[in-house]
Amino acid sequence: MTPVKEQIDLLKKLIPDAKTVGVLYCSAESNSVLQADMAKEACKAAGLEAADYTVSSSNEIQTVVESMIGKVDVIYAPTDNMIAAGMATVAMIANENKIPIICGEEGMVKEGGLATYGINYYELGYKTGEMAAKILTEGADPASMPIEYLSTEECSLLINKETADTLGIDVSSYDADSPVSYTHLRAHETSAHL
Numbered sequence: 243m244t245p246v247k248e249q250i251d252l253l254k255k256l257i258p259d260a261k262t263v264g265v266l267y268c269s270a271e272s273n274s275v276l277q278a279d280m281a282k283e284a285c286k287a288a289g290l291e292a293a294d295y296t297v298s299s300s301n302e303i304q305t306v307v308e309s310m311i312g313k314v315d316v317i318y319a320p321t322d323n324m325i326a327a328g329m330a331t332v333a334m335i336a337n338e339n340k341i342p343i344i345c346g347e348e349g350m351v352k353e354g355g356l357a358t359y360g361i362n363y364y365e366l367g368y369k370t371g372e373m374a375a376k377i378l379t380e381g382a383d384p385a386s387m388p389i390e391y392l393s394t395e396e397c398s399l400l401i402n403k404e405t406a407d408t409l410g411i412d413v414s415s416y417d418a419d420s421p422v423s424y425t426h427l428r429a430h431e432t433s434a435h436l
Contacts, residue, residue, distance in 0.1 A: 243277075243361075243391050244277065244320065244321055244346050244347065244360050244361055244397075245359055245360070245361075245394055245397050246277055246280040246281050246284055246320070246346075247280070247284045247287075248359045248394055248397070249281070249284075249318070249344055249345075249346065249358060249359050249360070250263075250281060250284035250285055250288055250290070250318070250344075251284075251288070251359075252344060252357060252358075252359045252399070253288075253290075253316055253318065253344045254288055254290075256342065256344075256356065256357055256401075256411060256413070257315065257316050257342055257411065259315070260290065260315040260316045261290065261291060261315055262290070262291045262292075262293070262313065262314045262315050262316075263281075263285050263290050263291065263292045263293070263314060263315070263316050263317070263318050264292075264293055264295045264310045264313065264314035264316070264317045264318070264341075265278045265281050265282060265285075265292055265293065265294055265295065265317075265318050265319075265320075266295045266296075266297075266306070266307070266310075266317050266318070266319045266322075266325055266332065267294075267295075267296060267297075267319065267320055267322045267325060268296065268297050268298065268322050268323070268324035268325060269296040269297070269298055270298055270324075271322055271323060271324065273320075273321065273322075274320050274321070274322040274325075277320035277321065277322075277346065278294060278320060281318050281320060282294075285318075292318075293313075293314070295307075295309065295310055295314075295317075297324060297325070299324075300324055300327065300328050303324075303325070303328040303331050303332060304331055304335065307331070307332050307335045307336060308335055310336075310341065311335075311339045311341070314341060315341070316341060316342045316343070316344060317332070317336055317341055317342070317343045317344070318343075318344050319332065319343055319344070319345050319346060319350060319355065320346040321346035321347045321360075322346065325350070326347070326349060326350055326353075329345075329349075329350045329353035329354065329355065330353055330354065332354075332355075333353055333354025333355060333405070334354065336354075337354060337405060337408050337409065340409055340410070342356040342357075342405075342409050342411060343355040343356050343405075344356060344357055344358065345357070345358040345360070346358065346360060347360045347361065348360055348363075348398075348400050351400045351401070351402045351405075352400075352402070354402065354405055355402060355405065356401065356402055356405050356406060356409065356411065357399070357400060357401045357402065357406075358399075358400050359397055359398070359399050359400075360397055360398065360400070361392050361396075361397055362392065362396060362397065362398050365392055365396050366392055369390055369392065373387065373390060399416070401413050401416060
């Protein structure tokens, strides 16, 4: 599970004038529906209006994103497989129309989204390995084990500086003292931690 509330908090920090959020996801992915509901709750708590923009196939992505133009100030895209696969299209349309995208995960930011406060897949895999070890070596019962999540301290902030520049969003307050990674869309470079 990604830290949805913290991602909406990040949205408010980076785009403080935002009033409307388009929550973009595939309606057939139950994990996305859950995260979208959480995002809408977090938006409501933050004083933002949120509306669903759903797709049921990759062929709909362009049309749905284009339908958001003039209706939303920012897009929130949870960890959704279909949207992640079509992120280049989402980012192209959104960035051309000055609509920032707060993403559910790092790969989407590297494809042109503005930012995420998200899970570290290495840490997630490590935690999963620890759970598997409890099952294999200690006889733990998977059915009775609690679901484990990465703590917010184990999550990382990633900002696509090139996208921020394109959108005219000042990210200079995230300086060398901040645990921020910057990535550049053009080269798809591995992000460097400052």
